Amino acid sequence: MTGRAKVAVLISGRGSNMAALLYASRLPDCPFEIVLVASDKADAAGLKLAEAEGVATFAAPAGLKRAELFATLDGALRASGAEFLALAGFMRILPYDFVTRWNGRIVNIHPSLLPKYKGLDTHARALDARDLVAGCSVHIVTAELDDGPVLGQVEVAVLPSDTPDSLAARVLIAEHQLYPRALAAFVMRDRTPEAKLARVRDLAMALPGAEETTSHGMACFRVAGGKMYCYFTEDHHGDGITAVIVKTSGPDEQAQLIDQDPDIYYRPAYFGPSGWVGLKLHHDIDWDRVEDRIAASWSLVAPRKLAMLREF
Structure with a gap:
């Protein structure tokens, strides 16, 4: 498939959602390709996976101040030719000016049914609230944390025996199903x-x-x-x-x-x-x-x- 949307993925750790996007991009009808996997941590396990799969990677040097870090990442992203950014376990809050430069072109996956449980500890909070369902959401990134328009969600049943870890494991499976589909629909919105x-x-x-x-x-x-x-x-x-x-x-x-x-x-x-x-x-x-x-x-x-x- 030619003319596919160029997507860069930002990670901080193992990059399981990045892997889901990468393998989905190998399907013949996928409208996007992964042109770069970048991280704020040189030892992020997801970088090794991307390298093994022949995808370009970038790790920001250690010790950079916040403004320097995001300037460095922004330079690498733009050099890659990326049109869209997908956050996949990227554990940094994006600065306002960075979001502004990529306005409307950054998506994120969050392990809750937004607008519920923005931020961290989503599974523990769902259990504490005695929710019957949890889940995940893909949303457009804005300057407000986990507050952009929701592009898609998947519900996951909460079991009576669930712990935060067991619930997180099942929600992660749902994330891997949702993210490639939501990203594909998102990049195609302006292409039809x-x-x-x-x-x-x-x-x-x-x-x-x-x-x-x-x-x-x-x-x-x-x-x-x-x-x-x-x-x-x-x-x-x-x-x-x-x-x-x-x-x-x-x-x-x-x-x-x-x-x-x-x-x-x-x-x-x-x-x-x-x-x-x-x-x-x-x-x-x-x-x-x-x-x-x-x-x-x-x-x-x-x-x-x-x-x-x-x-x-």
Whole structure:
């Protein structure tokens, strides 16, 4: 499977959830691959497993202060090309600035049915509360501890004879089942044509006077019942391309864009001779670039009174 999402995993110990993600990534239909296993501890057992499986590893040097540690980890993660981070027994609270840099792209697995029992000692707390079920949750990481949106949960029955250790052992089995599935669904959220259209729609409809309609079998956007400035195409005429098609100032700009970045820009059928350019929506989309091109296309057709509204 090509074009899979690149995931880095942060661990502090044995890395059993990391292993579950790694082996799931070997399945032919898995939408993610593990590009790095990193740890704050050089002796983390999970690093040896990752190395044995041919996965790149990184261990932060000992003795670093907190800010230095996370700066070092961040550098290694970015060098790996990771698009998403998965925490798997990483026993450090992430600093606010680190979470901000990876905003919306970090997930964690927690051994409780959130929002119950955030933090540590989850199994003992569930037993003390005489809960009938315990379980695990995968959630998006935010600056608040164990407080991000929950992506999935699995319940585990509490047995009358349970101790924290026996309950933890069964919950861990549930974690290994849940985490790969939740991560796969998470990385695919922005990769489906429907998700890409929704993102394009948000950008196009944010412009003054924008209206959505359909033309040539495609969703498209125009200015107040007038001229079109953006089309969304998905496998149009069997070309296999998902893209936005936007206006340029003319053939010269169109050719310049394609020459500068032929992996992203292309001359679309039917629209190309009129100076329109296609912007491919690959898996690693630069949405800032897409937003800029849609806005530039809009500005070429928008009446002056609408253009003035946007200037304010």
